[in-house]
Amino acid sequence: MEISSESKSMKKETFYKFRDYIQGQIGISMPDAKKIMVESRLLRRLRALEISTYEEYAKYFFSPLGQKEEIPRFIECITTNKTDFFREVDHFNYLKSHVLPEIGNLEPRGEIRLWSAASSTGEEAYTMAMFLEEFIQENPNKSYKILATDISEKVLAEGQNAVYSLADSEPIPLNYKKKYCLLSKNKDEPTIRIKKDLRKKVLFKHINLITDSYKIKKLYHIIFLRNVMIYFNKEIQNKILSNLYTHLHPEGYLFLGHSENLPNSSLPFKRVGASIYVKKEKVINE
Structure with missing residues (x-):
């Protein structure tokens, strides 16, 4: 027509x-x-x-x-669904060197829980999983789960399927590709797929961040909300932060995008790095 x-x-x-x-x-x-x-x-x-x-x-x-x-x-x-594997990689390096050892001490035999709060097609969540796998190999008494959420059902389905073009997979280091990815046999349109063991660690769930309740019961030790806040006005930003704060474990970490800052808020977050914040509250049993 x-x-x-x-x-x-x-x-x-x-x-x-x-x-x-x-x-x-x-x-x-x-x-x-x-x-x-x-x-x-x-x-x-x-x-x-x-x-x-x-x-x-x-x-x-x-x-x-x-x-x-x-x-x-x-x-x-x-909505904009721009995301990449290993995007703003210094955040993941900080996660590996500082956050995971600290959270591991808080949860000596427990489960480390991470949340990719605007996951799009899953690259961020699977990058998290690769770093967690490396950490678990050195700390075999630990375990982890990742929640990946987005407002778009379409991108969530793509993330769950976990098939990506070779161009999309270029940022993944070669040693990680060998460990965590499978190469398709289709030579005309070659793709990679995240291995099943890794896919099983990531739960994809539909959530609209501006709603009053996310219907999530557990607290998360690490929340990534990167390159999303810039699309919202201050009122919505503060509403989202308040909601995330209630789902963040005491002494848990919030990661924003490098171009984002925490808006003026009464929430007791402490800045510990470039767009990295800690929830300041006494640790209590869940």
Whole structure:
């Protein structure tokens, strides 16, 4: 179906409807300057649905049927799912040299729990797992579990499948690839897959970070929330941090992205490194 020339420009009132929905339900700030970006990303849904204008799409999206069927696809279009293996690797080096030995002492025979809170397609969570495997080999009385969450069901499914292109796998050191990855036999489109033993250590779960409750019972020793806060306004940032704080173990670590800082907050976090914070509270039994 030919897309109408009208679809190249979204009416302002239509953009404002989408903007209010995005900011209210997803939490992402959407100033007027993002209108072109929203148009570009939603254009693929117009084509897929054979709808000729943004106004038609808005009518469908906000209808009962659209709210039932279209929300996951809308979220996939609007959210940014940029991630890489070993991204901002100095965080993982700090994890290995400082955090894991310390947490290991807090949990001498217990389970170390990590949470990749905006996991996208799973590269961050599997990078965590590789570092934890190395740590466990030197500390065989320890164990670990990783929770990987995201708002997009599509990227969660991709992460659970754990198949990546060779280009995506380039940041993984060769010795780690040999230990933790399998190379496909398809020479035309070669891929790697994370080995089953590692995949079993990562639980993928759908969570919208701006909701009031995450329905998570356990406390986590390490939470990564990197390169996400920049998309939210201060109010949403503080709400997310408050929620994460309640799920972080006393003396647990919070990692933000290198371009992010902890917003002004009454929460007792102590900065211990570049975008690395510790929850300051007396250790208590769970």
